[in-house]
Amino acid sequence: MDIMQVKDLTFIHNERKRWLKRPEVFQLGPVNLSVKRGETIAIIGENRSGKSLLAKLLVGALPADAGEIEINTHKYLAKYQSKDSQQKRTHDIRMILQHSSESMNPSVPVGKILDEPLRLNTGLSEAERKPIIEDMLVKVGLLREHYYFYRHMLSDGQQQRVALARAIVLKPKVLVADEPFAALDPSIRSQTVNLILKLQQELGLAFIFISHNLGIVRHIADRIIVMEGGEIVEEGKTETIFRWPQHTRTKKLVTAYQSLVPQNTIRE
Amino acid sequence: MPMLDIKNLTLEMQSSDGAIKALDKVNLSVSSGEIRALVGESGSGKSLIVSAICGALPSQWNLTADRMSWNGENLLSMSVQQRREVMRREIAVVFQNPQASLDPSATLGEQLEESIPDEFVEGSWFWQRAQHRKKIAISTVHKVGIKHHKHYLSAFPHQIPADIGQKFMIAMALVSQPKLLIADDPTRGMEPTTKTQILKLFTRLNQTRSLSILFVSHDLLAIASMSHSMTVLYAGQTVESGRMKHIKKRPLHPYTKALLDSAPSFRKDLPPKSLLPTLGGSIPTLQHLPIGCRLGPRCPRAQRACVQTPAVRKIHDHNYSCHFPLHMEKL
Numbered sequence: 294m295d296i297m298q299v300k301d302l303t304f305i306h307n308e309r310k311r312w313l314k315r316p317e318v319f320q321l322g323p324v325n326l327s328v329k330r331g332e333t334i335a336i337i338g339e340n341r342s343g344k345s346l347l348a349k350l351l352v353g354a355l356p357a358d359a360g361e362i363e364i365n366t367h368k369y370l371a372k373y374q375s376k377d378s379q380q381k382r383t384h385d386i387r388m389i390l391q392h393s394s395e396s397m398n399p400s401v402p403v404g405k406i407l408d409e410p411l412r413l414n415t416g417l418s419e420a421e422r423k424p425i426i427e428d429m430l431v432k433v434g435l436l437r438e439h440y441y442f443y444r445h446m447l448s449d450g451q452q453q454r455v456a457l458a459r460a461i462v463l464k465p466k467v468l469v470a471d472e473p474f475a476a477l478d479p480s481i482r483s484q485t486v487n488l489i490l491k492l493q494q495e496l497g498l499a500f501i502f503i504s505h506n507l508g509i510v511r512h513i514a515d516r517i518i519v520m521e522g523g524e525i526v527e528e529g530k531t532e533t534i535f536r537w538p539q540h541t542r543t544k545k546l547v548t549a550y551q552s553l554v555p556q557n558t559i560r561e
Numbered sequence: 562m563p564m565l566d567i568k569n570l571t572l573e574m575q576s577s578d579g580a581i582k583a584l585d586k587v588n589l590s591v592s593s594g595e596i597r598a599l600v601g602e603s604g605s606g607k608s609l610i611v612s613a614i615c616g617a618l619p620s621q622w623n624l625t626a627d628r629m630s631w632n633g634e635n636l637l638s639m640s641v642q643q644r645r646e647v648m649r650r651e652i653a654v655v656f657q658n659p660q661a662s663l664d665p666s667a668t669l670g671e672q673l674e675e676s677i678p679d680e681f682v683e684g685s686w687f688w689q690r691a692q693h694r695k696k697i698a699i700s701t702v703h704k705v706g707i708k709h710h711k712h713y714l715s716a717f718p719h720q721i722p723a724d725i726g727q728k729f730m731i732a733m734a735l736v737s738q739p740k741l742l743i744a745d746d747p748t749r750g751m752e753p754t755t756k757t758q759i760l761k762l763f764t765r766l767n768q769t770r771s772l773s774i775l776f777v778s779h780d781l782l783a784i785a786s787m788s789h790s791m792t793v794l795y796a797g798q799t800v801e802s803g804r805m806k807h808i809k810k811r812p813l814h815p816y817t818k819a820l821l822d823s824a825p826s827f828r829k830d831l832p833p834k835s836l837l838p839t840l841g842g843s844i845p846t847l848q849h850l851p852i853g854c855r856l857g858p859r860c861p862r863a864q865r866a867c868v869q870t871p872a873v874r875k876i877h878d879h880n881y882s883c884h885f886p887l888h889m890e891k892l
Contacts, residue, residue, distance in 0.1 A: 333834075339752055340722065448843040449603070478602035478844065479779055479823040483837040490834060505752050508782060508826035512833055531833070549753040553760070553786040554826045 296466050296499055297386070299326040302360035304350055321346055321523040323360065328467060331493060333500045335510040335531075337546060338520035344503045345391075347520070348471050351501065352388040365466065384414060384463050389470040393456035397444045403430075403455050404440035407462050414463055426462065432495075433458045434488060450481035454488065461492065470502040474509055486513060507550040511535060519543045563590035564773060565614070565652075565741060568628040572609060572797075574847075575621070581847055583622075584609055584797045585855075588873065588880070591741060594771040596763070598784040598805070600820065601794030604844050607777045608657065610794075611745050615654055616644055650678065653734035655744040659726030663718040669729055670714030673698045678737050697736065705732045706758050724755050731759070735766070742766075743775045748783055756780075760787050781824045785809060793817050796845055796855040798870075803879035813879070813886040816840070816856050854883070862887075 301323040321343045328334060336344050349355045351362070353369075362369045364385045390396040397406055407426045411417060417425070427437045433454040444452065453473070460468055473489075474482045486509060493500055504510050510517065510531070517534045519527040519542060527540040538544045572584040584606045591597045601607045612618050613629075616636070629636045631647055639647070648654075656662040664672055674694045681697060684690045702710045705728045713721060713729070721729070727747060734742055744763070748756045764787050766772045776788055784791065785805065792802040793816065801814040809827075812818040819840045825831055842859040851857050853868040860867065862885045871882045 339754070340724070448846070450843045479781065479820055480602060480840050481843065483823040483839045487836045487839060490836060507753055508824055512825040512831070512837075545754050546752075549757040550826075552757055553753075553782045 294330055295327045296330045296365065297326075297328040298363040299324055299351065300361050300363070301325065302347075302350055302357055302362065304346060304355070304357050319343070319523060321350070324525060326518075326525075328499045328501065330466070330499060331497045332516065333493070333502075333514045334516045334518060335514035336501065336503045336518045336520060337505070337507065337510060338542070342520040343523040344520055345471050346523075348388065348469050348501070348503060351467075352386055352469050354388065385465055386467040386469065387460040387463060387465040389456050389460050389468070389473050391471045391473075392476060393473075394444065394449065394452045394476075397452065397455065399444045401443075402440065403442050403444075403447070406455065407459055410459065410463055429458045429462050432492070433461075434484075448481075449477060450484055453477060453481070453485050457485075457488065457492075461496065461498070464496070465498070467499045467501065470500070472503050472505070474504060474506060482509075489513070507546070508554075519546070562633075563592045564632055565589070565591040565775070566628055566630050567610075567614075567626060570610070570613065570624070570626040570629060572606075572613065572618070573623040573625075575623075576848070580623075581850070582797065583847060584613070585870075587794070587797070587799050588802070589792055589799070591773050591775050593740070593773055594767070595790060596767055596774045596776060596788040598788035598791040599775060599777045599794065600779060600781065600784060600791060602779055602844055604796065604846070605794040606797040607794060608745055609797075611654065611743055611775075611777060614652070614743065615648060650737060651739055652741045652743065653737060653739035655727075655730045655734045655742070655747050657745045657749070659723065659730045660718060662730070663726065665718050668715050668717055669721070670695075670698060673701065673714070673729070673733055673736060676733050676736055681738075701732045701736045702729070705729070705735070705762060707732070724751050727751065728759065731762070738770075739772070741773045741775065743777070745777045746779075747776075748778065748780055756783060763787060781820060782826055785827070793820065796850060798855055799873075799880075799882065800856070801879075801881040801883075803881075807879050811888070813876075813881040813888055814883045815860050815862050815887060818887060 303323045304321040306319040324347060336347065338344050346355070350357050404426055407429060408422055411422045411425065427440065430437060430439055435451060435454055447455065474485060477485060489500065490513060492498060514531050517529065517531055518525055519534070519540060521542045527534065527538070527543045534543060535547055538547045567587065567589045570584055570587040571582060573580045574583055587610060589599065589610065599607055599610065613624060618624060626637060631651070636644065677694055677697050682690050683693050698714065699710045702714065707713055707725060707728055713725060718726065731747060748759055751759070760783055763774055767774060776784060778784055788805050790803060791805050791808055793800045793814070795816050801808065801812065801817045808817060809821065812821055819838070821827055822838045825837060840859045845851060845855065853870050857863050857867045864885060866884045871884045873880050873882045
């Protein structure tokens with residue numbers, strides 16, 4: 294069952310021509326994509342291939358130029374930002390930003406950070422919101438007391454957990470993450486991976502993420518999207534992409550990864 | 562004989578509640594022609610060790626070591642002049658953040674030409690020398706894989722993308738043809754293709770010029786593919802060190818095992834989407850370091866004896882410091 298359908302999503306960045314300056318044109322898409330319930334999709338590609346842009350367009354952090362996004366049989370034009378459709382969308386699709394620590398307000402305690410999406414998007418009273426937030430903190434492996442903590446009192450891993458809690462506090466159906474594991478240390482990273490896998494099982498979340506770490510991509514992704522120059526050049530199941538890459542860009546990425554991985558040959 | 566030999570390096574910082582040992586009896590050695598990896602998570606003191614070798618630590622921090630020598634000469638008792646000479650010609654450092662460690666007010670070309678030692682420049686007249694300098698700069702830049710030298714040599718540090726900056730730092734380090742290259746997290750945030758390019762460059766330099774490399778990183782995949790030996794740090798203590806082959810095959814310290822497990826690429830038998838084995842808890846901050854073995858509170862094998870700092874034990878050239886290492890099954 295498809296939970297999200299993206300049709301012809303297009304974004305055009307057009308810097309106008311001035312006297313001596315050549316026009317800079319960057320076009321993303323048209324992107325077509327369908328996401329199933331509980332599915333994990335990884336977006337890989339070079340720098341400046343439009344990965345982060347695609348993530349932002351999907352969430353609606355940036356308005357697109359054309360195309361439509363369908364979530365739960367409810368259609369949105371990605372181009373318009375009418376109040377009503379924006380409101381609904383924030384419930385079903387949420388985002389984790391790249392630097393979780395920098396995307397949190399340092400002068401506000403964790404409880405308030407998590408309270409904000411609830412306060413702005415739901416009609417719940419304060420007494421109703423607090424137990425939801427505490428539940429959420431426990432769910433991502435923090436303590437109830439962390440409600441009163443500030444950002445600087447938390448370690449990297451805990452900050453990542455708060456960012457995750459903030460993303461899932463509205464019970465979204467789709468979670469989009471921009472390099473969620475890049476800034477983390479190995480041991481904290483595997484904790485976060487485990488946490489996301491667990492939450493996906495519990496909540497049936499669809500998870501779309503961008504990563505450079507192909508080891509983790511191979512481990513948790515169901516499907517992989519390869520991007521180059523603003524276009525999706527290849528798309529397929531994880532094992533298929535890793536074993537039989539078709540496009541030159543994919544081949545490059547996969548061979549670069551394979552050359553690092555210790556090869557288990559017959560000798561061993 | 563090791564080129565760089567450090568024994569029991571201790572770094573103490575004064576704080577409001579007594580001295581904090583940011584580095585506690587760290588041992589490290591790099592032989593000539595060897596790629597040694599220094600592995601640790603953030604806050605484990607990797608970068609502090611790099612600064613200690615450079616002599617770039619603030620003077621109010623108390624640095625002591627039983628031995629810290631470069632080719633048999635004591636680095637700690639050297640005069641500033643001698644030390645600078647060594648750092649200029651024999652050891653080169655690639656720092657972590659290229660955008661922050663390059664001079665923002667000079668173009669990359671000027672900076673690179675400045676770091677070419679005078680002996681390498683041929684020609685007797687100033688224009689010949691300037692020309693030759695430029696030629697060396699361009700060839701070095703090509704060597705590290707930057708193609709559009711014209712564009713990048715005349716660019717300022719803020720105008721270039723991070724991965725070019727990183728490659729440029731490597732070019733600047735290599736131009737004086739050092740004996741030891743210290744690379745502090747050189748592949749951070751790079752995409753896989755650029756990363757393999759850089760790693761191949763390092764391997765090639767190591768093989769052709771027998772350049773020793775101290776590779777500081779926490780990217781185990783990169784480390785495992787190129788380095789000969791490895792030293793693992795945790796919260797300022799050396800945890801395990803030895804040949805890469807042996808450590809990968811049979812880690813003795815629980816922390817090393819956890820690190821290796823955290824990279825799913827190492828394990829072919831791991832079913833996709835299964836939970837990764839992890840250590841609970843998080844990395845301790847400098848203010849709240851546990852006593853004894855600093856892994857203690859997170860370690861699955863910890864026992865009462867772990868409040869004493871374990872001594873370094875040795876099996877052939879495989880050193881580890883743990884009271885209950887993994888090959889002792891009985892607890």
